[in-house]
Amino acid sequence: MGEDRPRGKAEGRALIEALRRWAFSLRRDAHAVWLAARDPRTPLAAKLLGLAVAAYALSPIDLIPDFIPVLGYLDDLILVPLGLWLAIRMIPEQVMDDHRAAAEAAARRPVSKVAAGAVILIWLAFAVGGGMLLARHLRLG
The missing domain is CATH 1.20.5 (Single alpha-helices involved in coiled-coils or other helix-helix interfaces)
Structure with a gap:
């Protein structure tokens, strides 16, 4: 039984680290989509969706308030990643790559x-x- 405990802690730390990386990538992609939506190389439909998704993802106001049990976090866990995924698919790959690099550099700057x-x-x-x-x-x- 004592052998299971350290492995469980290691798995827990690995899960937490994976969630942190996922959260960082969502923030980075939301910023990158925001930048790409303002890029002239981005098609109009992608610009409109990108602006809406990025504004919602970066906004402190939610469609479903977070204090509502379970439903409050569904928009953060489902709508934002789904919207970002769709916007990223609509934005040309080179444009998205350029703005991902810019968003990552901005995230790494000191606050x-x-x-x-x-x-x-x-x-x-x-x-x-x-x-x-x-x-x-x-x-x-």
């Missing part, structure tokens, strides 16, 4: 934590300011 902190502070300032305006409005009304 600025200072810029992320600045954006968070700006949103926080807007939230506090909006809350103060709302509180003042409610007290006057």
Whole structure:
């Protein structure tokens, strides 16, 4: 029984690593489809589908909210990969290869934590300011 445990952990780590690679490839392909949809070498139908799929994949808003049990993640697990697969099939191979390389290079660039902190502070300032305006409005009304 003790021999099964390490193998199970190794298989679990392998599965997690495979899921990470799959998630990275989905993000990369969504970005690549977004870039390819703006490329003049891409046919119009592929551009329209590519823009729609990439915008949906990269958007924080879902067709089915994630808090709905099971159904909430179906769009992320089925619709996004299926839409990306269809868009990639419609985009010329050379165009897709060019933009996959660009998307992968962009994903490998370092992220600025200072810029992320600045954006968070700006949103926080807007939230506090909006809350103060709302509180003042409610007290006057």
